Amino acid sequence: MRIFKNYYPTIFLFLLPGLSIYIYFFALPVFQTFIESFFYWEGLKINVEFVFVGLKNYIDLFKNDPYFWKAFLNTLKLMVGNVVFQTLVGFTLAMLLNSGIRFKRFLNIAFFMPVVLSATSVSLMWRFIFHPDGLINRLLELAGFTELITPWLANPVTNINAILVVIVWQGIGIIMILFLAGLVGIPKEVLESCVLVGAGRWDTITLIIIPMLKTVFITVITLILIGSAKAFDVIWILTSGGPFRSSEVLTTLMYRQGMLLSQPARGGTTASFIFLFLILMSYVIRNIKSDNKIIN
């Protein structure tokens, strides 16, 4: 479109509100978090003195924070667990819904419903299910597996898996929809020719469908990785990172340091670390993606 001189006032009127809100309430805070992670400063006071210390905050976080590695490891566990389960189950459900099955609409709604609920209410429901006298333990008792009965959320060994279950349960619907969109795009002729050459169901899936959905798989895996590294609500409500910080993840660590322990500098460093970690991860995946394109 050609820009006429008399359009300029409107252009500013259209651009400035959004731009200034975005800069003041988003871009500047991000910048601040990042820059401050290279400075020494204390407290939540207003006139804080900043002393440049280079990477010292990061070294401190890695070496002197007793919970950082625990939290990082838990975050990695959630990322891996989510990728495995959400991708597998999400893809299976999408295949199921795309197979001309009866009750498709009902099944679709049933599997997608948890996605629209808040992580808060979902976690509260599951606290009841994981309660020592709750559903899981009752079912185990009925089935006779009494030795497996445990307070799922209060047991430092099981709590991260319990958290994983809830995140998977809530996230799978969206993964299913993404795969379904990809599956619908596969031309019918391709599948028909598979039948003609006598390819079995398994071969059709592994040799034709999965390679054709490669980009969908990469997108889905990327977004599960990022989503599970960002998860906070579910963990905070199920365990608050406890007991004894056994289920701490990076996001709860940041919240605890920054908001509860009055270590804003350290919390900011953790926040920067999360942010850099996610950017790095997206960058790596994007490069893998483009490599693949070259090969193909």
Added chain:
Amino acid sequence: MINNLVGKQPLLYTVIKWIIISFLVVIFIYPLILTVIVSFKAKAEVWGNFFGLPEKLQFHNYVDAWKRGHIGRALFNSFYISIVTVFFQILLSSMIAFLLVRVKIPFNRFLYAFFSIGVMIPLHAIVLPIVRKAVLLNASDNHIYLILVYVAGGIPWFVFLLSGYMRNVPESLEEAAMLDGSSLSRIFFSIVLPLSKPVILTCSILAFLGSYNELLLAMVLLKSYANLTIPVALMAFTGFHNVNFPQLTAAVTISILPTIILYLVFQEKVEQGLAAGAVKG
């Protein structure tokens, strides 16, 4: 599709398939049903009569939860904050998207990159400075401040989504309007916005669910009971000992009803919106 192509399946296969499907449906639906059932039980019944239905429907759980958790107030706050947020997110983002991809203002590539990089940045990167800024501006516990932060956080997403759509709208109508000497705002409000209706509805749903369900920022910024949003108000029912589950589940049921209704009414739009929101993230 494949099933049809491969031909009729043996009966045993069909039976096993439907057993697995029913099992999956139970896993996805039962937590919701259980929540509703518990919300009608008496407190003693929760553990005593675990699998059964309530002996008598205890509607007072809802009344108690409503009063104790300030749920009515929180519901009102959540709705009003979400609606105002959606309005400004969509209005401001669509104006920017229009300038960037239709008008092609100077620096539009730079601005587009500047906005869309925000999509990659997690909310956690802003939480601590935002809290300090709130103290500095004396705006803790202030809805307008929270709304501004929500709007800022949503702008990159919606600029990205809306400009992706607007890029594919044919330009001929706008050009004709321009030759007629229409003002830019007229072109925007009477041509571009109406043409973008479908994507605006999708984005609005995504925006609404985003702010209605948001916990972290609301939790760090809001303090007094009168100001809480639904997710923060629900937190008041937690605590590790002696949780009143009937009240808790009653509050949860109330809080999820609006989103469930929204989903059932706009099923496809909600799915599209959330999928689009997820992919660009």
